[in-house]
Amino acid sequence: xxxxxxxxxxxxxxxxxxxxxxxxxxxxxxxxxxxxxxxxxxxxxxxxxxxxxxxxxxxxxxxxxxxxxxxxxxxxxxxxxxxxxxxxxxxxxxxxxxxxxxxxxxxxxxxxxxxxxxxxxxxxxxxxxxxxxxxxxxxxxxxxxxxxxxxxxxxxxxxxxxxxxxxxxxxxxxxxxxxxxxxxxxxxxxxxxxxxxxxxxxxxxxxxxxxxxxxxxxxxxxxxxxxxxxxxxxxxxxxxxxxxxxxxxxxxxxxxxxxx
Numbered sequence: 001x002x003x004x005x006x007x008x009x010x011x012x013x014x015x016x017x018x019x020x021x022x023x024x025x026x027x028x029x030x031x032x033x034x035x036x037x038x039x040x041x042x043x044x045x046x047x048x049x050x051x052x053x054x055x056x057x058x059x060x061x062x063x064x065x066x067x068x069x070x071x072x073x074x075x076x077x078x079x080x081x082x083x084x085x086x087x088x089x090x091x092x093x094x095x096x097x098x099x100x101x102x103x104x105x106x107x108x109x110x111x112x113x114x115x116x117x118x119x120x121x122x123x124x125x126x127x128x129x130x131x132x133x134x135x136x137x138x139x140x141x142x143x144x145x146x147x148x149x150x151x152x153x154x155x156x157x158x159x160x161x162x163x164x165x166x167x168x169x170x171x172x173x174x175x176x177x178x179x180x181x182x183x184x185x186x187x188x189x190x191x192x193x194x195x196x197x198x199x200x201x202x203x204x205x206x207x208x209x210x211x212x213x214x215x216x217x218x219x220x221x222x223x224x225x226x227x228x229x230x231x232x233x234x235x236x237x238x239x240x241x242x243x244x245x246x247x248x249x250x251x252x253x254x255x256x257x258x259x260x
Contacts (some may be wrong), residue, residue: 003033004093007068010034014249015047015060017257019079019207021245023061026083026203028241028248029097030090038252080124083200096197115187119194123201131208134171138164138215172216176226179209183228190228191235198239206236210258 012027012034014020027034039048039060052058055077063082064073076082087098099116106112179193187195192202213233217223223230236242237258249256 004031004090005033006090009066011037011064013037013039013051013054013060013062013064015039015051016041016253017259018047018060020061021249021258022079022203022207023063023082023086024245024248025206025239025241026086026097026200028244029094029198029203030086031093032086032090036248036252038249079204080128083124083204087200097200097203099194099197099199116195116197116199119182119187120199120201123193123205127201127204127208131175131205134168134175135208135212138168138172172212176212176216176229179232180226180229183232191232193232202236203241206242207258209233210237214259 010027010032012020012023014024014036016039024036039051042048047058047060049058051060051062054064055062055075057077059077061079061082062075062077063086064075066073076085091097099120100114101117102108102112103114182193183190186193190196192198193205194201209229210233213230217226217230217233246256
């Protein structure tokens with residue numbers, strides 16, 4: 001791996017079945033050297049208490065960067081913020097991860113942005129602001145349905161089914177249909193959301209899209225309904241950087257799961 005670190009020591013605190021795998025993929029795409037510390041979820045599926053020693057909220061992903069001349073490590077949390085910071089400082093090796101912003105001759109003008117960049121900026125926020133909440137709510141709803149003692153489950157099952165039917169299903173399907181349409185209309189025919197090149201926004205999208213592929217798009221009827229999205233999920237899983245990140249986890253943990 002090339003020495004693109006600029007003298008910095010980077011540590012990723014990776015948690016199983018979490019958003020942190022996207023950061024591991026990005027580190028591979030940027031050809032950065034890093035230390036990887038892995039953590040397993042507790043029996044209640046929450047992150048272990050040890051992560052609170054790194055960041056007060058005890059969540060993952062978190063990275064620390066020890067830069068030359070700095071008195072203490074920089075601690076970064078939240079996937080989008082981490083991705084933007086890494087691309088800002090170490091992105092020269094993969095400049096296409098952030099699309100060029102302006103059309104030629106319209107630099108700095110309102111409305112002068114290229115479609116690829118506008119899509120990139122949108123999806124960097126969409127993934128956590130619009131898509132992920134519904135997938136997380138689906139997990140919570142499944143817990144409500146299945147966790148109580150067996151003699152209570154008929155009641156919780158009815159409640160969960162009503163929430164699913166009246167709220168979750170239509171919103172998730174609405175987002176899947178939206179992503180299918182965005183792939184269909186991607187600049188230069190795609191095959192990525194922002195055009196022909198893989199971007200950091202695609203890397204951020206990988207966690208919910210691949211997880212949804214394993215849950216929502218697992219049967220033929222759904223794959224036929226969203227063929228471009230199903231192919232997109234497979235394309236992300238087949239990317240060299242993604243496969244390198246998976247191999248790194250398999251080497252340490254013995255296995256890897258992309259599910260939520």
